[in-house]
Amino acid sequence: MMKSSLLRSAAACRVALAARPLHIISRSAASAVVRAPLAATYRPANSLLRFYSSESAAEKEDSSASSPTLITKFADLDSVGVHHALVDAITRGMKYENMTDVQTMTISPALSGKDVVAQAKTGTGKTLAFLVPIINRILDAQPQLADRRVGRTRPDDIRAIIISPTRELAEQIGLEATKLVQNTGIRVQTAVGGTQKRQSLYKMRIEGCHLLVGTPGRLHDLLSDGSSGIAAPKLEALCLDEADRMLDVGFDDELDGILKALPDRRDVPRQTLLYSATMPKNVVGLARKYINPANFEFVQTIKADETPTHERVPQFIVPCRGMENIPATLLSLIRREMPLHTGKFKAIVFLPTTYSVVAYASAFRNLNYNDRSFPRVMDIHSKLDQPKRTRAATNFKMADSAILFSSDVTSRGMDFPNVTHVIQIHLPGERESYIHRIGRTGRAGKEGKGYLLVADVELPVARSRLPGLPIQKCTDFPEATAEPGNNNLQAFSTMKDCFSRIPYDIQEQMYMSFLGGACKGVGKQEMVDEVNNFSTSVFGLEEAPAVSPKMAQNLGRIRGLNIQGRDSGRFHRGGSHTGFGDNSRGGGFGRRDGGGFQQRRPRDGFEAIEFSQREQSRQSRPSRASF
Template identity: 45%
Template sequence: MLGAFRRAGVSHALRASRALAVKTTSQRAAQWIIPSATPITQTLRSSFHTSPVRFSISAAQEAENAVPTTGSQELVNFSQLQGKIDPQFVDNITRRMKITTMTDVQSKTIAYTLDGSDCLGQAKTGTGKTLAFLVPVVQKVIAGLPTSRFAKQQMRAGDIRAIIISPTRELAEQIANEAQRLVAGTGVQVQTAVGGTQKAMHLRKCQNEGCHILVGTPGRLYDVLSSPYSGIRAPNLSSFVLDECDRLLDDGFSQDIQQIAELLPDPTKVDRQTLMFSATMNRDVLRLVNTMMKPGFKNVKTIDENEAPTHMSVPQRTVIMNGYENGFASILEMVKNYRTNYLARRTEDPELRPFKAIIYLNTTKLTNLAFQIFDRLLNVPGDFRSGHPFGNMPLYEIHSKLSQAARTRTSQQFRAAREGILFSSDVTARGMDYPDVTHVIQLGCPRDRETYIHRLGRTARAHKKGEGWLYLHKDEKVYAQAKLAGLPLKIDRSLETATKDMVNEETNEHIEQIKNAAQDIHPDERTEAVTTFGNHAEGVLGRYAMEGMKNFAIHGLGLKEAPYFRGGMQRSHGRSGNRMLGGGGGSRGGYGSRDKYGSRGGFGQRGSRDNYGSRDNYGSRDNYGSRDNNRSRGNYGSRDNNGSRDNFGSRSRGGVSDAMFGI
């Protein structure tokens, strides 16, 4: 039933006895470095790519405190690269990709890496670092070929010139897409090697089309490089890139990276450039630097220590709901308010952008259910001719149950969209770069502080504005206060739907629209979503979990009965039954044909949904129009003061003061 979107060696050499020399760039200026005239001796070359050793304290201090290197030329625009890199690359960046001005990390990194130097870059995600390392990589690749005109003759899977390692499939696909845009028209071939995809298919692509640049995740890269039957080799490797180093190490890929490095050519015999990027510089990252980089590498730091991190600077609002049953309708009200008032507010704030949001949910089934409900919304419940409340704004979903191809397609579509909503599990929470996301919305408290921060990091990227919204059950506040203390969260009371007593049948337009859409989804699917969400809610709501899930199921999703739960949730409420999950919903046979719960045909053909579906037919809602005929329910954005909202305000619910938040 799931669809992608709605219509629309290391060689064990001698350990160096001295600390590695490091050159550090200026925070403000980016200059060209003239290659050193002093050759690196064989003795010094044997000091890198060793077995893991402790990065010396003096080297770490030197990386932080070295005197900035000076030069003669500052890079500001990509047009300045004319004469320094292949002209096709400059044309692709400025004309096809429509990027003219360099970001800070691009200016500094490109200036210091075109001479072939190793580089350690410290930069946040969303600052343009992908292009920062791709420019020197593709230039080294094409410079190593006889001429760009003969590049296709060199397309052999056994002659890979660059390897780029990323911690996740989505990030690897994102990097590969950017690389393909950059090398368009040059004959340079980019391929991927990521888990969760068909290995044989990718190997055939490499063998049939050739591969100059291979982008992948650590496990799959080691798999294809170590296999004697894959034909994937890199005897002339010129570039080795580790992106998101801190995440690679946090995710336990240290050994995989070591094993991959051991399969690559001896760096004392092949002139290889190593580029590493990390948002943080902890001891593990510095140890990896010592293992991988040549002496005299450049250290580029573009993070201002005085600049507040995203999770402390982005406006963050918290909506305290009467129950989870209020969640979908409250989000619907907020989205409609923004879109209704967008045009009027745009005249006051020229930087205001169309609504483009990621809605994070805590389980895969709840993610899919939310997508289906919002997909089926009607302005007038029951009247298919009344249209959708969001007009032509596209909706998407992404989670682990989709195939990798479907997830890639969804990411590409949402990335290119001017406006839209992506319903997502945590597969997009770390590192994914979706331009112009205006809102990150989280329904229910995430499992930990780190998850909240990574989700929030999908907005306010590339120096653009954004905001975060967190929707909490009133009995979730104790858990949220413990997990999110210290974050600048403010209570928002602008949404009347959040406090409606739906158990006692209080309602409004938004609630009726959600209820009507939910009835169009098979009861078993609704039951399964409640059941999986209940496993999360038990740890969040404690003794209130059973009541919370019952109200969500019956009053939020229109089920006749709440599903029974196994284990702790039942025992904590003194319930002795042990029925199968979802028993309250009846058997599938009792509902007759599932066609009754199929698509509202008025929105185009939804295609098949085989195995969480490929949904190859996405209907006809491809136009991202802005039919702003939505019914307004309040003036979104006009309540600047929001009463007394300092540190979650002062309203008390469930025995917990709102003032506990933000401490």
């Protein structure tokens, strides 16, 4: 009885606290606001805690009286103190009228001075959502910058830094920021890898910099180099975009180095904005390092009842007899879909390795030379220098009809409009990669399709790695199951002709990249058989490229290897693996431990975020694959 009475009293206290004005509640370290999608109420962290309480049903109250009005149109931003130069740039220069959900829900708390942790998908307009408050903050601190005639500044007068995981996304953000500040004196600079550091330094030293956008590696390089002259002793704002992606690709050390190079926020107060599509534990840990625990707001912009892109877009898996069937099947698929999108066929074809991107793009570019009705072919991968990557991304973005062959560098963050198809060649390494790739189509209310082309040896792995996705099996293409030498199917001879004209070093590098574990979970012997058949049937080689004795030893007891200086087809024993899964085809994606989590009160707002994400994950465990 006493326990029940205490619980009721605690619940009543929480209701009373929740009804207080926001500015009072936000003084507590554990009072990070958690917003539900498009809710017109501000709720402190204890409202999230009530989610885990048995009294939550009795604690609902109408807080509309104390809730600020959400702004939904850019023209109304001046009413909350956004500088007219920014409002004009958005409404007149960029012709934007209505705000997206993420803009509506995050700009207001950011303008009020709060740190913001936002869970938001790519392609939802979050770039503008963080640029507006950041640039406005710079103008508030230095009103003279509202005059575009202000002269150059210094390279150590950086007032805001935006960190992005990829070069393409950083340049995209920099371009958007430049449009926003075109009528002000604010100087925007971009610093990314793949470009000459000397040129970036020269430009910043000549023009100065107020807002610096860059990738973690290059930013860490510049800020930690005492001789560069690049510094931010008066930093007012910091933004981490696609935080989960930055951690996925291993930028932990660079991010820590950047943090150490910045002034202590206790000496130089700054605002931090962190955006992430997912909120795993490592992202919450990153937030603990960067975010002010006494004054932050968690904004959840993903609606609970919203059908995500990877469930809404029609998706098909095309099992192919062998790896050598895939190019002809891809060609047949493209030719079938092109008439359905007259002059508007725009596809991204994802491949697992850099050299497979180079090989496929080269082959299909050869096809384009002979058939001008075929869409223009472009490619983006890590071996391209940054100017070429930028040019390819820009050209594809502006094209009405084109095919972009790409590695995972474009799977997240890049805003390519009107993509009609996402085609994945071979199985991606993780379920999340598949989902992010599919997210490149069906954007902004548009329709799209997804295709996954795999060899039969990949099918069992696909079933374990891609559960719970609406993928249908497609058997419409005779090229997928026919012998590659079938003279009745023109696609085979066409592709062999195109691939055989690729330089041998590219063919060899693609072959080696698949031996290096491109198809995770496929047995080593099966993979060697597949790439050997591809070499003779598609590349048109008399024998597979030769591998070094060391690689053969690492692969282990494998038949069919063409070993340098030895007869092929012999068994060779070896020790370590090179990235292949074992012959049991590897484990499924997303295994979870059997236990739940403790139903206890979160210690702070960060732990509240962790609890909410774990509960969300627990409730949405994927079902078995449907194909």
